[in-house]
Amino acid sequence: MQRYPDRFLFGSDASAPSDRSKYLKVFNQYAPLWNSLDGETSGKVRLHNYERLFDAARRQVRAWESAHARPLPPLRLVPLPFPV
Secondary structure, eight states: OOSSGGGOOOOOSOOSOSSHHHHHHHHHHTHHHHHHSOHHHHHIIIIIHHHHHHHHHHHHHHHHHHHHOOOOOOOOOOOOSSOO
16 A cells, blocks of 8 residues: 555545444454554545545536537427326
8 A cells, every 4th residue: 555555545444324434343343554654644644635536526527518418409298098
């Protein structure tokens, strides 16, 4: 990780935990790892790589939407073949 700090990011299998403490429990289990890394690497793995990747992805998606999105055609109401 120290050699290639831009290639790692923290994640967990805690999908939509019911409260923050459940997510932090997993995060805190990694404390020995966080403490063994230098500050820059630890920050990249814990937060900065996530921000870099997801912020770039968001910009790319919005650019694609701007270039390819078309207005929807007007909604055409079709009468039902039976009384409502």
